[in-house]
Amino acid sequence: MTENLLDARAVRVQFGGLVAVNDVDFNIPTGSIVALIGPNGAGKTTFFNVLTGLYTPSHGQVDFDGKSVLGVAPHKIAASGMARTFQNIRLFGAMTASENVMVAMHPHLKSGVLSTIVRTPKQRREERDARLMAKELLEFVGIAGVDDEFAKNLPYGDQRRLEVARALALRPKLLLLDEPTAGMNPQESATFTQFVHRVRDQRGVTVLLIEHDMKVVMGVSERITVLEYGSKIAEGTPQDIRSDQRVIEAYLGKSGTEAAK
Amino acid sequence: MATAERTAPRFKVESLLGMAVLTAAVAWIIWSFSSGPVIFTQVLTIGLSNGALYALIALGYTMVYGIIELINFAHGDLFMLGSVIGAIFLEEWLGQTKSSPKAWLILALTMLFAMAACALINMFIEKVAYRRLRNAPKLAPLITAVGVSFILQNVGILMNGSAPHSRTSVLPSSSLELGPIEVRVKYIVVVAVTVPLLLLMTWIVQKTRVGKAMRATAQDRDASLLMGINVDRIISFTFALGGALAGAAGVLFLEVNQQTRYDAGFRLGLIAFTAAVLGGVGNLVGAVVGGVLLGVIQALNDGAPHFFGQQWTQTVMFSILIIMVIFRPGGIFGKHQQEKV
Amino acid sequence: MxxxxxxxxxxxxxxxxxxxxxxxxxxxxxxxxxxxxxIATSTEGPLPLFTVVLCAVYALFALGLNIVVGFAGLLDLGYVAFFLFGAYTSAWLMSDFFYQVNPRDPSDKQFSFSVHFLSTASSKIAGIHLSFWIVIIAAAAIAAVAGLVIGAPTLRLKSDYLALVTLGFGEILPEVFRNGDNVAGYNLTNGTKGIGPVDRIGMGFLDKLPGIPSTIVSSDYKTKYYVILLFCALFMYASIKLRDGRLGRAWMAIREDELAASLMGVPLMRTKLWSYAVGAIAGGVGGAFYATIVGTVNVDNFTFSFSIIVLCAVILGGMGNVWGAVLGGVAITWFNYTGLVYIGAQVNKGLGTHINLKNYEFMFFGFVLVLMMLFRPEGFIPAARSKQLKKADKQVQSIETAGVES
The missing domain is CATH 1.10.287 (Helix Hairpins)
Structure with missing residues (x-):
């Protein structure tokens, strides 16, 4: 048992001359809800991409569940229990909600080509169970009954929920949510806070989210890390962050803080 | 913003392998040269002239890919139409079949005519077919381009017949003798026509307003639209430029090979596309370098000592395509770009 | 509601x-x-039996390509490669080729084998003569391996590059086979002369049982039709089951959004390779069968246009639709082998003209590709999926246009 589910040390990502993530140390205690915030272009999504194996950092170390993820193929990282959603929704549009969820069960299902063609009893049972599990997950995220709707025909809010359901189908240990409340109305955002707690408490999933809505961030997270221009400028509990001078400056600008005084 | 170079160790192995292949190629060329320096050099001049043609066609591929990310399969067939149109204009309409100063002037006129015709055809194709599919899934315009390629081939059959049609060249068939090496005049003409065209092209893209708009559109279509660039017109202009170059290449091909055939565009087009890939698709200078390189490689393979010979031309050319695309999809100069997330 | x-x-x-x-x-x-x-067994008229058999063969090809293009969304323009491997497998294993090859000069090396196994060929004929049913399995295996070999390096590529590289393979292979009559002195492919005659389809020792046609004679297209019908039915069934299963979902996910699929735990390479291998099997089986109905295998049969005809069939029927692929294959093949000539003859008779429509067959295929992409990208028999999507799209549009104030 490691105490930290995720351990990133001195992670640096460089695009040509631009340093997108600059020697960031970052860890996520198992079972916690952590937020990554910062102004646009601070390197948050880039950091997600490093964790999920899309980018290889120019140096640094990332351990997930005690094992390094660097150089591991994205699908293997996903199968080992790291699931994510996307800032700009990336569902499989021409597939139904239920199929979308079942795609993410891929690593956990066993049927091969032959058993699928022959339809062995085992394969049929597996498919039936997968379908039921998808139904259950859709209920869990609050969009029961849309199983056979095509993803691209769902309303925007439901699509965001479907993305979470799909990510949960991977049976993740760590769930990465990239701006999950973007485009939600205040009411939906409020229920989202409870939802994240439900994910953690009922499913035992550790959650890391990128979020702009400060109300959500302060309400949901136990720890917050702030990035600016790729560097970590603050880290701590919501209370710490709220009163941190550098964070206020990063968000409002120097003149803004003066005006606030 | 979100493009990164993968720095996996595999690439080091690959670059090492690349160096090995390069060294072997150089050694091979030296071996070939030393076994027959005269043949080798003569073949080289054919290669340069072929390469100039490939460069002209490759530019059309590369410009279109640069601006709308479409591999325009039909481009090779447009080149074929250029040669057919040129032949009909020069031989059948203006009756020029013999080499004379007057015929050379008319040849220049023919070239302008073929360039204009191909530019118009290419613009028409873009407007009717590709424009509507700009936001469709990527497979759709690609399949459409394959379809257009077949349609153009059949237009070629209509105009030229289904059998190869032999034509006469109005260029002198004599050779210049440089010591023991003979260089056919027509090859010199090809290079002499191509080089100014390429320079003109570079000037248009680099220095003119339209060229700047082209480059802006290639970078970011939406942003260009917001900046007041008429993106439709710029794309149309790009197709016109590419078409004009294909038309010029067609007429030169006609003069060199004294033959027009409806299926000339398919293989030549593929080779030219290989040239574009070699130089990095989207890279104009790269396309020219790639074209010349491939022309030379093909000529050496076909004619120089110790190479495989003509019956293996396609295999050699397309192996280069496959190897390049797999190991260096960004071309010999370029860097591979990763998808945005 | x-x-x-x-x-x-x-x-x-x-x-x-x-x-x-x-x-x-x-x-x-x-x-x-x-x-x-x-229908008449003649080769004339609007629907000769020979064309019907070919229709079924192309339906099988279309089913195979549909898995690659329709399900997994990978544009393969070199499908002819699998056709080629299948056909040559038949030619090698069901003819006297490996004996008959005459050395061009005495120093030439040559193979001389004589192997017979449940074959229809007389045991007096030398060469390799295996039962058709074994050859089919061999062809499937060889094509699948070819699919993996071609796929493994290329499937990393973006979709448009993939199309070109597969096209490149489709051009290289025939050239290799054309020049394969002298591989270090050995004649492996008989070059442009081709290999033939290919043995007939038989049932092996089952031929002796009552009620079984003694041999499936080369002119008996009827029995051959039933054989290819069997393969089509099997492959259709397999396609549908695969589509609805774990692998089919992964294929579709890759078609929809490759990157998202990999982040949901779908191994891209392996999943794509499966689509290539399964698609290749149909090509190989179809190729092997084709060799037995036309009797000879010649390298000139394997051109880029074959890949395009099959692609047309898939697109006409609707990419991703199993029934569509079959009907598309049948329609295109009938048109290509009989319809065009027949219609042309009728037109010429009616108008007194002398147009040879057959010369322009690829004009039609070109127009099929372009017009379908422009006006009916989902095909004439769209997958149930795209039909519903389109319906829903229209609903959304009408809602959007109605509710301007939102």
Whole structure:
């Protein structure tokens, strides 16, 4: 048992001359809800991409569940229990909600080509169970009954929920949510806070989210890390962050803080 | 913003392998040269002239890919139409079949005519077919381009017949003798026509307003639209430029090979596309370098000592395509770009 | 209202619909079974039996390509490669080729084998003569391996590059086979002369049983038709089952959004390779069968246009639709082998003209590709999926145009 589910040390990502993530140390205690915030272009999504194996950092170390993820193929990282959603929704549009969820069960299902063609009893049972599990997950995220709707025909809010359901189908240990409340109305955002707690408490999933809505961030997270221009400028509990001078400056600008005084 | 170079160790192995292949190629060329320096050099001049043609066609591929990310399969067939149109204009309409100063002037006129015709055809194709599919899934315009390629081939059959049609060249068939090496005049003409065209092209893209708009559109279509660039017109202009170059290449091909055939565009087009890939698709200078390189490689393979010979031309050319695309999809100069997330 | 829409979209769980579907399939099979009894066996007229057999072969090819292009969304322009491997497998294993090869000069090396196994060929004929049913399995295996070999390096590429590289392979292979009559002195492919005659389809020792046609004679297209019909039916069934299973979902996910699929735990390479291998098997089986019906295998049969014809079939029927691929294959093949000539003859008779429509066949295919992409990208028989998507799109549009104020 490691105490930290995720351990990133001195992670640096460089695009040509631009340093997108600059020697960031970052860890996520198992079972916690952590937020990554910062102004646009601070390197948050880039950091997600490093964790999920899309980018290889120019140096640094990332351990997930005690094992390094660097150089591991994205699908293997996903199968080992790291699931994510996307800032700009990336569902499989021409597939139904239920199929979308079942795609993410891929690593956990066993049927091969032959058993699928022959339809062995085992394969049929597996498919039936997968379908039921998808139904259950859709209920869990609050969009029961849309199983056979095509993803691209769902309303925007439901699509965001479907993305979470799909990510949960991977049976993740760590769930990465990239701006999950973007485009939600205040009411939906409020229920989202409870939802994240439900994910953690009922499913035992550790959650890391990128979020702009400060109300959500302060309400949901136990720890917050702030990035600016790729560097970590603050880290701590919501209370710490709220009163941190550098964070206020990063968000409002120097003149803004003066005006606030 | 979100493009990164993968720095996996595999690439080091690959670059090492690349160096090995390069060294072997150089050694091979030296071996070939030393076994027959005269043949080798003569073949080289054919290669340069072929390469100039490939460069002209490759530019059309590369410009279109640069601006709308479409591999325009039909481009090779447009080149074929250029040669057919040129032949009909020069031989059948203006009756020029013999080499004379007057015929050379008319040849220049023919070239302008073929360039204009191909530019118009290419613009028409873009407007009717590709424009509507700009936001469709990527497979759709690609399949459409394959379809257009077949349609153009059949237009070629209509105009030229289904059998190869032999034509006469109005260029002198004599050779210049440089010591023991003979260089056919027509090859010199090809290079002499191509080089100014390429320079003109570079000037248009680099220095003119339209060229700047082209480059802006290639970078970011939406942003260009917001900046007041008429993106439709710029794309149309790009197709016109590419078409004009294909038309010029067609007429030169006609003069060199004294033959027009409806299926000339398919293989030549593929080779030219290989040239574009070699130089990095989207890279104009790269396309020219790639074209010349491939022309030379093909000529050496076909004619120089110790190479495989003509019956293996396609295999050699397309192996280069496959190897390049797999190991260096960004071309010999370029860097591979990763998808945005 | 919402639930009713959901119910309508659940044909698979609805018993009435299931019954209707199965009886539909049964009806199609019965019709397919009866067809050869009602048409002339001649090679003339609007529907010669030979064309019907070819239609079935191309339906099989279209089914295979549909897995690659339709399910997994990978544009393969070199499908001819698998056709080629299948056909040459037949040629190698079912003819006297490996004996008959005459050395061009005495120093030339040559193979001389004589192997017979449940073959229709007389045991006096030398060469390798295996039973058709074994050769089919070998062809499937060879094509699948070829699919893996071609796929492994290329499937990393972006879709448009993939199209070109597969096209490149499709151009290289025929050239290799054309020049394969002298591989270090050995003649492996007989070059442009081709290999033939290829043995007939037989049933091996089953030929001796009563009720089984003694041999499937080369001119007996009827029995051959039933053989290829069997392969088509099997492959259709496999396609549908795969589509609805774990692998099919992964293929579709890759088609929809490759990157998202990999982040959901779908191994891209392996999943794509499966689509290549399964698609290649149909190509290989079809190729092996084709060799036995035309009797000779010649390298000039394997051109880029073959890949395009099969692609046309898939697109006409609707990418991703199994029935569409079959009907597309049948329609295109009939048109290509008989329809065009027949229609042309009728037109010329009627108008007194002398147009040879056959010369322009690829004009039609070109127009099919362009017009379908522009006006009906989902095909004439769209997958149930895209039909519903389109319907829903229209609903959304009408809602959007109605509710301007939102």
């Amino acid at each position: 919402f639930t009713s829409l959901v119910e309508r979209m659940q044909p698979t769980t609805d018993n009435g619909r299931t019954f209707a579907r199965y009886s539909g399939i049964l009806a199609v099979l019965v019709v397919a079974w009866l067809i050869p009894n009602y």
